[in-house]
Amino acid sequence: MFGLGAAGAAAVGAGALAANSLLDDPPVAHASSTSGPYPFYGEHQAGIVTPAQDRLHFVAFDVTTDDRAELVDLLQEWTAAAARLTQGKESGAFGAVGGAPEAAPDDTGEALGLPASGLTLTIGFGASLFDDRFGLAGRRPAALADLPKFPGEQLIPEISGGDLCVQACAHDPQVAVHAIRNLARIGFGKVSVRWSQLGFGRTSSTSRTQATPRNLMGFKDGTNNMKLEDADLLREQLWATAGDGSAWMAGGSYLVTRKIRMTIETWDRTSLAEQEQIFGRDKGAGAPLGKKAEFDPLDFGAKGPDGKPMIAADAHVRLAHPSFHGNAHLLRRGYNFVDGSDGLGRLDAGLFFIAYQRDPRRQFVPVQMSLARNDSLNEYIKHVSTGLFACPPGVRDAADYWGRTLFET
Incomplete structure (x- = not known):
């Protein structure tokens, strides 16, 4: 889960809602360059199968109003602003300098x-939004069940959870930060920032046009990740359908976040041989141990000259592999983070894990439980933050808004 990528919904293919080829779906059309825009409108939200950008600003909000109409108004305002921002425009009609001098600008x-x-x-919408404040208690999807407590996690409540989340990804960090800042500005008096996370250096590729990146431990990350080109697999294991029990989520997906701090200094004193045994891959090429190339198939039955498995029973890649979890997968698009130091000369650094799936109960949960119990990598990492959010379907046109299917159907 931390590194090489895959978990999943073991038996969620039958009766899947028909979907257009993701290669033709506007939200995942390729931008003409790293400076160009992606379409905002479409069947699915952009930022899921979109080729992973270089930078992240992720934020979780608490809703401070108890008025349902105010919350809907905010979602409509946010949607209009998001449609503008993603096309390289300012967040409001008058922008930063076009309004009255006596008034606060429409953009920062x-x-x-x-x-x-x-x-x-x-x-995305967190489980806490489905309480008694807005009449949504009966609309909470079964797949939005609270995550269990995993062995060894050291979660900090103040940087976990949230009523709402917004993930901003871009190739320029200032563009991503600007977008979140303006949504927070628009939401003043209705929402407050609960926690946020900056990320750099994507740790997964979401398209075969992208090379596999490396995490801060120096290993290629996300080799087995689902890709936007895998249309059939995505329909089976990424996109929710009406048949899953919450019709308003059809075309949406479920997001899990985990802030995973690495004990960088200890890792850096560990031998190369041990590092490779822990991951089950060659550090240079990213090949499975015993193979030569990154995408060579994993052979869990292969043994070394000593008669022991080439890929150990507690190796990360074995425990996270789809073949041990009903041939199930996650779509991962996490990021590295460095949040300064902890005051003792140690880097506060690691992986901000982001994964989308059709049902976390059948995908993230069983794989993470296996990793938490058995992964030899646990000596060098700790999970300090968690989040689970239902990400609704895409915005179809300018008359639509984020979450309309939840509030109006």
């Missing part, structure tokens, strides 16, 4: 002159 202005930079904005 720090992205003036910058292109769209592939910005995508993706919203």
